[in-house]
Amino acid sequence: MESSDLQERERERRSPNSMDLDMNGGNKRVFQRLGGASSKDSNQKVCFHWRAGRCNRYPCPFLHRESPPPAPFPGSSSSTNNKRVADDDSGFAGSSHRRGPGSGNNTWGRFGGNRTVTKTEKLCKFWADGNCPYGDKCKYLHCWSQGDSxxxxxxxxxxxxxxxxxxxxxxxxxxxxxxxxxxxxxxxxxxxxxxxxxxxxxxxxxxxxxxxxxxxxxxxxxxxxxxxxxxxxxxxxxxxxxxxxxxxxxxxxxxxxxxxxxxxxxxxxxxxxxxxxxxxxxxxxxxxxxxxxxxxxxxxxxxxxxxxxxxxxxxxxxxxxxxxxxxxxxxxxxxxxxxxxxxxxxxxxxxxxxxxxxxxxxxxxxxxxxxxxxxxxxxxxxxxxxxxxxxxxxxxxxxxxxxxxxxxxxxxxxxxxxxxxxxxxxxxxxxxxxxxxxxxxxxxxx
The missing domain is CATH 2.130.10.10 (YVTN repeat-like/Quinoprotein amine dehydrogenase)
Structure with missing residues (x-):
C-alpha cells in the first residue's frame, strides 16, 4: 500500500465525523479484520488519487467519480453541513456539484484540476500541524476561522x-x-x-x-x-x-x-x-x-x-x-x-x-x-x-x-x-x- 493511502486512512481514523465504533461499541476496523461483515463495500470509496488528478492504477479498485454527498447530521441544516467550495476557496457553490474534465468516462483521471472539492466544517489536523499533503484538494478546512467580520x-x-x-x-x-x-x-x-x-x-x-x-x-x-x-x-x-x-x-x-x-x-x-x-x-x-x-x-x-x-x-x-x-x-x-x-x-x-x-x-x-x-x-x-x-x-x-x-x-x-x-x-x-x-x-x- 502506498504511503499516501496510509495518510488518507489515518486522516479518516482521526476524524470525529467517521464512525469508528460498531453498534456493539467495539472498534469497527478491528471487528472487520476479525471477519465481521462490512456495512460498505470498499470499492464504493472514491479514489483520492483520481480526485487529485494523478491516479495511474489500471484497473483501479476505487471509484473514478464522486459518491453522493453524506446525509446531514440530525438537527442540522443541510445548507450548513453540505456546502461545496471551489478549489480556489473563492466562494460557495450551493448544493450543485460542478464536474471537471476528469470526471465522466475518463478512467485514468488525469484531468481533475477544475474539480469541485466538498469541504467539511472541520479543521484539517495535518494543516494545523503544518504538513497537509493535499493542499487545496483537501476536503477539510485550511484556515483558523470562517466569517469576514x-x-x-x-x-x-x-x-x-x-x-x-x-x-x-x-x-x-x-x-x-x-x-x-x-x-x-x-x-x-x-x-x-x-x-x-x-x-x-x-x-x-x-x-x-x-x-x-x-x-x-x-x-x-x-x-x-x-x-x-x-x-x-x-x-x-x-x-x-x-x-x-x-x-x-x-x-x-x-x-x-x-x-x-x-x-x-x-x-x-x-x-x-x-x-x-x-x-x-x-x-x-x-x-x-x-x-x-x-x-x-x-x-x-x-x-x-x-x-x-x-x-x-x-x-x-x-x-x-x-x-x-x-x-x-x-x-x-x-x-x-x-x-x-x-x-x-x-x-x-x-x-x-x-x-x-x-x-x-x-x-x-x-x-x-x-x-x-x-x-x-x-x-x-x-x-x-x-x-x-x-x-x-x-x-x-x-x-x-x-x-x-x-x-x-x-x-x-x-x-x-x-x-x-x-x-x-x-x-x-x-x-x-x-x-x-x-x-x-x-x-x-x-
Missing part, C-alpha cells in the same frame, strides 16, 4: 498546557496569560514578544485583573500582584484548586474545589485583602463566577446556579434547569446568560417577583465551555460561544444568527476582550491567538 492578527506560542486565564491589567502595556503548565507569561502588546515568564509555584486554575491587581487562583491559594507597586500577596483559605475569580465593588470572590466561595475585602489603609466571608451551599466545585446587577452568580459542577445578594452575601435563589456542569456565566442588561456541558446556552430574565426564569434555550451540538459578550460598532450585541468540539461560534443577539466561527487544535477555554477591536482566545494546546474585528466592538460591562 474579524481576522487573525498573530499567534502567541509558549505555553505547554491549556490556557486558563488572559488578562490586560489597567494602565499596563502588557498582556498576561496563565496556564496549567504552572507558568504566567508576560507579552509586550506592541511587539507581541514574550518579555517574561513567572512561576507562581503551582497549577493555575484561573486568572483575572482588576485595576492594577492581578489575581491568580491556585491550589489552596490566591495570589495577588500589584503590577504598579510590585506588592505580592498570598491569600490563604481555599481548600483545593481555585477555579474561578471575580471582583465586585470592594470584594474579591474565589470559587473553590470544595464548593465554597471565599470572600476578601480590600483594605485601603493597609493595602491588603482581609477575609470577609465564606459562602456555602454548592455541593461540588465552583467553576464560574460573575457579578452583575448587585448580584453574585455562581455556577458549579453540581449543575446549579446560585444567586447571591451583594448587600448581605445571602443566597436569594438557586437555579436548577441545567443538567450538567455550569461552565460560564455573563450578565447582559437585565438578562443572565449561562452555558453548560449539557449542550445549551440559557437566557434568564427576572419575573415581577424578582426571581430568574429561563426565557430561551439555545442548543448546540456539543457541550458549551465559555461565554463572552461584546457590542460591535453598530451597537449590536455579539456573543462568543466556545464549544468542546474545538470551535468558537460568534452569534448576533437576540436572534442567535451565526456570523462566524473560530477553530482551534483543542478546546478554547479562555476568551478576553481587549481595546481597539482586539480580542484573545486561549486553547487546550497552550496557544493564544489575537483577533481583530473589522468593525470595532466595545466590551460589555455589568
Amino acid at each position: 474579524f481576522s487573525l492578527l498573530t499567534q502567541l506560542d509558549g505555553h505547554q498546557k491549556v490556557v486558563t486565564g488572559i488578562a490586560l491589567p489597567s494602565g499596563s502595556d502588557k498582556l498576561y496569560t496563565a496556564s496549567k503548565d504552572e507558568t504566567l507569561r508576560i507579552w509586550d502588546c506592541a511587539s507581541g514578544q514574550c518579555t517574561g515568564v513567572l512561576n507562581p509555584g503551582g497549577e493555575v486554575g484561573c486568572m483575572i485583573s482588576e485595576g492594577p491587581w492581578l489575581f491568580v487562583g491556585m491550589p489552596n491559594l490566591v495570589k495577588a500582584w500589584n503590577i504598579q507597586t510590585n506588592v505580592d500577596l498570598s491569600l490563604t483559605g481555599p481548600v483545593g484548586q481555585v477555579y474561578s475569580l471575580v471582583v465586585g465593588t470592594d470584594l474579591l470572590f474565589a470559587g473553590t474545589q470544595d464548593g465554597s466561595i471565599l470572600v476578601w475585602r480590600y483594605n485601603t489603609a493597609t493595602n491588603c485583602f482581609d477575609p470577609a466571608a465564606s459562602l456555602t451551599g454548592h455541593t461540588l466545585a465552583i467553576v464560574s463566577l460573575y457579578v452583575g446587577a448587585n448580584r453574585l452568580y455562581s455556577g458549579s459542577i453540581d449543575n446549579s446556579i446560585k444567586v447571591w445578594s451583594l448587600d448581605n452575601l445571602q443566597c436569594v435563589q438557586t437555579l436548577t434547569e441545567h443538567t450538567s456542569v455550569v461552565m460560564s456565566l455573563i450578565c447582559w442588561d437585565q438578562f443572565l446568560l449561562s452555558c453548560s456541558l449539557d449542550n445549551t446556552v440559557k437566557i434568564w430574565a427576572a419575573t415581577q417577583g424578582g426571581n430568574l426564569e429561563v426565557t430561551y434555550t439555545h442548543k448546540e451540538e456539543y457541550g458549551v465551555l465559555a461565554l463572552c459578550g461584546v457590542h460591535d460598532a453598530q451597537a449590536k450585541p455579539v456573543l462568543l460561544c466556545s464549544c468542546n468540539d474545538n470551535s468558537l461560534h460568534l452569534y448576533d443577539l437576540p436572534s442567535f444568527t451565526e456570523r462566524g466561527k473560530i477553530l482551534a487544535k483543542q478546546e478554547i477555554r479562555s476568551i478576553q476582550i481587549g481595546p481597539g477591536g482586539i480580542f484573545f482566545t486561549g486553547d487546550g494546546t497552550g496557544q493564544v491567538k489575537v483577533w481583530k474585528w473589522s468593525t470595532q466592538p466595545t466590551a460589555i460591562h455589568p
Whole structure:
C-alpha cells in the first residue's frame, strides 16, 4: 500500500465525523479484520488519487467519480453541513456539484484540476500541524476561522498546557496569560514578544485583573500582584484548586474545589485583602463566577446556579434547569446568560417577583465551555460561544444568527476582550491567538 493511502486512512481514523465504533461499541476496523461483515463495500470509496488528478492504477479498485454527498447530521441544516467550495476557496457553490474534465468516462483521471472539492466544517489536523499533503484538494478546512467580520492578527506560542486565564491589567502595556503548565507569561502588546515568564509555584486554575491587581487562583491559594507597586500577596483559605475569580465593588470572590466561595475585602489603609466571608451551599466545585446587577452568580459542577445578594452575601435563589456542569456565566442588561456541558446556552430574565426564569434555550451540538459578550460598532450585541468540539461560534443577539466561527487544535477555554477591536482566545494546546474585528466592538460591562 502506498504511503499516501496510509495518510488518507489515518486522516479518516482521526476524524470525529467517521464512525469508528460498531453498534456493539467495539472498534469497527478491528471487528472487520476479525471477519465481521462490512456495512460498505470498499470499492464504493472514491479514489483520492483520481480526485487529485494523478491516479495511474489500471484497473483501479476505487471509484473514478464522486459518491453522493453524506446525509446531514440530525438537527442540522443541510445548507450548513453540505456546502461545496471551489478549489480556489473563492466562494460557495450551493448544493450543485460542478464536474471537471476528469470526471465522466475518463478512467485514468488525469484531468481533475477544475474539480469541485466538498469541504467539511472541520479543521484539517495535518494543516494545523503544518504538513497537509493535499493542499487545496483537501476536503477539510485550511484556515483558523470562517466569517469576514474579524481576522487573525498573530499567534502567541509558549505555553505547554491549556490556557486558563488572559488578562490586560489597567494602565499596563502588557498582556498576561496563565496556564496549567504552572507558568504566567508576560507579552509586550506592541511587539507581541514574550518579555517574561513567572512561576507562581503551582497549577493555575484561573486568572483575572482588576485595576492594577492581578489575581491568580491556585491550589489552596490566591495570589495577588500589584503590577504598579510590585506588592505580592498570598491569600490563604481555599481548600483545593481555585477555579474561578471575580471582583465586585470592594470584594474579591474565589470559587473553590470544595464548593465554597471565599470572600476578601480590600483594605485601603493597609493595602491588603482581609477575609470577609465564606459562602456555602454548592455541593461540588465552583467553576464560574460573575457579578452583575448587585448580584453574585455562581455556577458549579453540581449543575446549579446560585444567586447571591451583594448587600448581605445571602443566597436569594438557586437555579436548577441545567443538567450538567455550569461552565460560564455573563450578565447582559437585565438578562443572565449561562452555558453548560449539557449542550445549551440559557437566557434568564427576572419575573415581577424578582426571581430568574429561563426565557430561551439555545442548543448546540456539543457541550458549551465559555461565554463572552461584546457590542460591535453598530451597537449590536455579539456573543462568543466556545464549544468542546474545538470551535468558537460568534452569534448576533437576540436572534442567535451565526456570523462566524473560530477553530482551534483543542478546546478554547479562555476568551478576553481587549481595546481597539482586539480580542484573545486561549486553547487546550497552550496557544493564544489575537483577533481583530473589522468593525470595532466595545466590551460589555455589568
